Amino acid sequence: DGPEDGGSAREGPREPHWGTAADLVRTVLPWLVAAPQRTILNLNVPDAPLSDVRGLRGAGLAPVGGVRTVITGIDDHGLDLDLIANDRPVPEGTDSALLVAGWATITPLLPTSAVDVELPLAEWSASLPGGGA
Template identity: 35%
Template sequence: MRVLITNDDGIDSPGLTVLAHVAADAGHEVVVAAPNTEYSGFSAGLRGEHADGVLTVSEGRPPGLRAGIESMAVHASPALIAYAAGAGDLGPRPDVLLSGINLGPNVGPAIMHSGTVGAAISAAAQGMPAIASSITTQHPQHWETAAAVLERTFDWLLSHPQDHRVLNVNVPDIPLSELKGLRTAHPARFTATSDERQAQVRRLLFEPFRSEKVTFDADSDAGLLAAGWATVSLVAAHVHDGESATMPSLTFDEGTQS
């Protein structure tokens, strides 16, 4: 099975290496194709550098990646990399996409803005099983915890393929011995707070793990992470909601509108 590894932090992120080794240790063919620069917060946006209609690709390897694992830096957003790979433009079409491991959590409303999640959604929309993965800190000290959780979720995904849905996995940066386990969770709800400490400048603060002003449900992804659990949520890759079929009062036939 061919597994594509990508992210939104860029080709130099060590999270790519951890994720690639998880897939390689499971006996799969692995290729790393990550952005040449950071694309955090790019969601499923499609942007890239082209030369004569072909995406620009250069040499690049994340730190510590084992010899023999194919790797490239693609001058494109994560979602475009997933899209191009699905079309066979970056070699044989992958069977699975693993995105991450993102430096920082992707929980609550942040999910919709994440380039890590955007890559997984782009893959799932093309029928590829996909996982978006994140660890809670910018400078992780416990990659072994993330690796252990992702080994389990990757194995589960292969035996329980999801139809146009993504597994969004978040792991606390704590020793594996302190991890309470893995729980399914719903996305937390956060409130953006306006900060006017700088003259003429307004900033939106999204600091669920640092701000005492933000509260969230203990059973949400953010709440469980803060309590020492790894979390997993299903994110839909399609944009159509079946509930639209239950809005008869909003529809009309030609000639009947008032």
């Protein structure tokens, strides 16, 4: 309803199109389940209805994404974060560029592994409220 109908001129935040992402996950998941162990896929999906997605393309990762995280506040409960549009250019043909152009993108990634290093866990734990108990 608009102001002429007695409604608000300002609509609330639009709900993300989670169904679009879910549909694409259902498309690639059977392949991933059958893929070699430790296979990792990075799937990016436009926030749009599935009918507006141009298709699925393989793409390399851009050095920057379409949004970046900024800290908007800090209190006793933690950090307040927000996502803002990234104004840095992204290379053509990368996942971020294709995503902006309406394509879903998929990139196979190498698995990560833990590194065996000595961590100062006792020191870090002592700095937590309650001493990490």
